[in-house]
Amino acid sequence: MYLFDWLDHIDKIAFTFIHRDMSARWLDFVMLLLRNQYTWIPLYAFMLYWSLFRIDRPTGIKFICLTILCFAITDYTSSSILKYHFERLRPCYDEDMTTVIRGIIGCGGKYSFPSSHAANHFGLATFWFFTIMHVTQKKWTWLWIWAFMIGLAQVYVGKHFPLDIVGGAALGILVGLGVFKLFEAWFKRDYNKYLKNPSLSLP
Template sequence: MYLFEWFDQIDKIAFTFIHRDMSARWLDAIMLLMRNQYTWIPLYVFMLIWTLRLERSTGLKFICLTILCFAITDYTSSGMLKLHFERLRPCYDEDLTTVVRGIIGCGGKYSFPSSHAANHFGLATFWFLTITHITRQKWYWLWLWAFLIGLAQVYVGKHFPFDIVAGASLGIITGLTMYKLFDAWSKRDYDRNSKNNVILQQEALGI
């Protein structure tokens, strides 16, 4: 029990540093913008346009697994783990009543793990690995995108740092799993198409 209490204190110290000690009025506006879902609509439109330029079956796989990745991370974090662990958000924690600045509403009562971190790290992981697989291009900025959203959640007072770490871990595992499904799905389709092509060639040759 002592270990958990010590860890909780370290987490609260880190939260206090990020939320209060490194705060600035100009940074408040940026961080509120970073964690706002509507800020990233242009990015999602860009990703949709990029996907539509792929070969049709590849694009369909990419869209389906993107949706599945988001659904899994969101439901697992919000619908299961938060209700299981019941860790109070910083704004509900009595130890932090003089620390939380109240620049945004509290929202839901529980914070562990962060759904924002889980969702965005899940997408970042799946997109990064899959895009690298398809194009050999490494979009490292996806990791920065997910990290900044996670940092913003702590900065505005919505989450403790460990909430972000746990959410990011869930997201990375889910994103990696979705990439493995994409790879297996693509290989199965490739093998099936290759087999069909062989059969067609044999029929054309009268074999």
């Protein structure tokens, strides 16, 4: 029990520093932009273009289907299962944080652990990173920075404690790796079919 109390105390200190002490008006705008889902529509459009026109079509279809699966698992698990299991209050509902919250964004749902934003974006970053490296041998390291910045923005605007982000990131990475393994197995199965019957299209 003392360990959890200590972690909660440290978490709230870190939250106070990120949300209040490092705040600035210009940074408010940047962080609100970072965590807004509409900001990243061009990125998702690019990923769709990349999967359909920069790699072969069968592999691209696999990539799209498993991207949707990855997002569905992280979002449902974090928002519909784990939040209601842990029942950790969001900072804006926590009485200890009353004098800290700056109110730059609406409170949202009551529970915060784990962060669905962190789970979803780290899940996608993990799946995309390893799949793209598997297909093209290129390392898109910026994907990790992208997911981290969105997680940081969630703390900055007051939606989550830092440990909510850590928990969401851990969930996302685990799911992303699992879905990548599905992609790997699917890719390998189709490739083996091609080796047995070269008249088939190469996956």
